[in-house]
Amino acid sequence: MKLKDPKKTELIYAATLRLVKQHGLTALNMAAIGKEAKLGMGTLYVYFKSKEELINSLFKHLKQLNTARIYSSVKPNAPFKVNVKELYDNYIFNRVNFYEEHFFIEHCSGSHFLDKEARKLDESAFTGVFELLNRGKSELLVKEIDNALLIAHMMGSANELVNFCMQQKIKINKSFLDKTFSLCWDSIKK
Amino acid sequence: MKLKDPKKTELIYAATLRLVKQHGLTALNMAAIGKEAKLGMGTLYVYFKSKEELINSLFKHLKQLNTARIYSSVKPNAPFKVNVKELYDNYIFNRVNFYEEHFFIEHCSGSHFLDKEARKLDESAFTGVFELLNRGKSELLVKEIDNALLIAHMMGSANELVNFCMQQKIKINKSFLDKTFSLCWDSIKK
DNA sequence: AATATAAGCGAATAATTATTCCATAATTGA
DNA sequence: TCAATTATGGAATAATTATTCGCTTATATT
Numbered sequence: 001m002k003l004k005d006p007k008k009t010e011l012i013y014a015a016t017l018r019l020v021k022q023h024g025l026t027a028l029n030m031a032a033i034g035k036e037a038k039l040g041m042g043t044l045y046v047y048f049k050s051k052e053e054l055i056n057s058l059f060k061h062l063k064q065l066n067t068a069r070i071y072s073s074v075k076p077n078a079p080f081k082v083n084v085k086e087l088y089d090n091y092i093f094n095r096v097n098f099y100e101e102h103f104f105i106e107h108c109s110g111s112h113f114l115d116k117e118a119r120k121l122d123e124s125a126f127t128g129v130f131e132l133l134n135r136g137k138s139e140l141l142v143k144e145i146d147n148a149l150l151i152a153h154m155m156g157s158a159n160e161l162v163n164f165c166m167q168q169k170i171k172i173n174k175s176f177l178d179k180t181f182s183l184c185w186d187s188i189k190k
Numbered sequence: 191m192k193l194k195d196p197k198k199t200e201l202i203y204a205a206t207l208r209l210v211k212q213h214g215l216t217a218l219n220m221a222a223i224g225k226e227a228k229l230g231m232g233t234l235y236v237y238f239k240s241k242e243e244l245i246n247s248l249f250k251h252l253k254q255l256n257t258a259r260i261y262s263s264v265k266p267n268a269p270f271k272v273n274v275k276e277l278y279d280n281y282i283f284n285r286v287n288f289y290e291e292h293f294f295i296e297h298c299s300g301s302h303f304l305d306k307e308a309r310k311l312d313e314s315a316f317t318g319v320f321e322l323l324n325r326g327k328s329e330l331l332v333k334e335i336d337n338a339l340l341i342a343h344m345m346g347s348a349n350e351l352v353n354f355c356m357q358q359k360i361k362i363n364k365s366f367l368d369k370t371f372s373l374c375w376d377s378i379k380k
Numbered sequence: 381a382a383t384a385t386a387a388g389c390g391a392a393t394a395a396t397t398a399t400t401c402c403a404t405a406a407t408t409g410a
Numbered sequence: 411t412c413a414a415t416t417a418t419g420g421a422a423t424a425a426t427t428a429t430t431c432g433c434t435t436a437t438a439t440t
Binding site for chain 1: 213214215216217293296297300301302303333335338339340342343344345346347348349350351353354358369370372373374376377378379
Binding site: 381382383384385386387388389390391392393394395396397398399400401402403404405406407408409410 | 411412413414415416417418419420421422423424425426427428429430431432433434435436437438439440
């Protein structure tokens with residue numbers, strides 16, 4: 001008997017991401033995915049039982065990938081500010097280099113497609129930053145403002161900066177990261 | 191002859207906003223809008239020639255409303271920091287009190303529905319802030335960073351803070367606005 | 381009050397898009 | 411090599427949803 005080809009799943013995922021980036025989630029349809037992935041319509045239904053399952057499956061896959069990527073290079077023993085900068089750079093870098101993925105994630109979050117499991121996954125990604133900020137407060141380096149607000153502030157800023165750069169086709173380099181990090185650091189430092 | 195009822199347009203707009211907030215833009219359809227607005231399907235097409243036109247029309251309407259609301263109370267002669275705070279408060283207040291509207295706007299922005307005119311309108315909303323920041327720089331109060339980046343930073347922060355509060359059902363009061371404004375001000379001040 | 385004109389409605393139709401089905405091809409295991 | 415099984419592709423079908431149509435109703439104008 002013939003076995004499923006694991007590469008086909010990736011092909012379908014990649015095609016979906018490209019299409020959503022180009023035409024938005026609202027315009028996404030199975031025929032287009034098939035064409036973009038160079039697969040027959042029927043093949044899509046071998047790998048996913050419905051459009052909804054395809055979207056949920058891809059969403060969960062991306063969430064897991066991204067959480068892992070952000071924290072990977074942070075060294076616990078480094079000075080506080082160094083760690084914050086490392087995390088900041090990772091976060092921005094990640095968002096730029098996997099822009100399609102984040103675009104997809106954001107548009108799914110406000111759609112009716114996601115099931116409960118996917119929505120739960122969406123929340124738990126920031127425990128690492130939480131702990132880092134607590135350390136900053138104990139070292140008297142960070143303002144005494146609720147961590148959730150500090151995170152929302154920094155994340156919101158970073159997301160919007162990346163979106164702006166992508167729209168304007170501005171390349172993000174070290175100077176950009178240093179400049180915009182100064183905005184973030186000055187805002188949270190005591 | 192019978193004249194169009196301007197209230198019907200508002201009814202349709204309001205129904206659309208409720209539906210998009212509840213089920214997302216992807217699930218929006220004309221039958222649902224008719225039902226929610228308590229109007230017949232055909233009536234929708236008296237007021238709008240297509241679903242696309244409805245969405246674009248509502249988008250432009252909201253953009254104009256919001257631009258006006260944000261700048262309305264700003265007094266040109268006040269000190270720079272006072273103006274920035276006024277704008278900040280207005281912006282947050284606006285986003286909280288017209289959450290449905292902003293939810294709709296954001297989801298449209300990433301969809302394939304918007305025409306060129308609507309997309310242009312989307313950009314021009316920040317000329318007022320642009321000029322204010324130039325004033326801040328000339329008074330040596332603001333860092334020498336590209337205005338577009340400063341705006342993306344502040345707007346991103348504000349948007350995410352509001353989203354967070356709405357999700358957690360946190361009420362926004364004066365103390366919240368003062369606390370979070372300190373984040374923004376400290377980040378851009380020289 | 382009569383008339384003309386357009387609003388208002390929702391069933392019927394058209395268009396789009398998800399899903400299934402079937403013929404064919406490929407691959408595993410015997 | 412030969413079944414047996416399942417993937418593959420795309421045409422056919424089903425389901426959903428946008429749009430039109432023909433009728434009724436309301437109301438501005440005379």
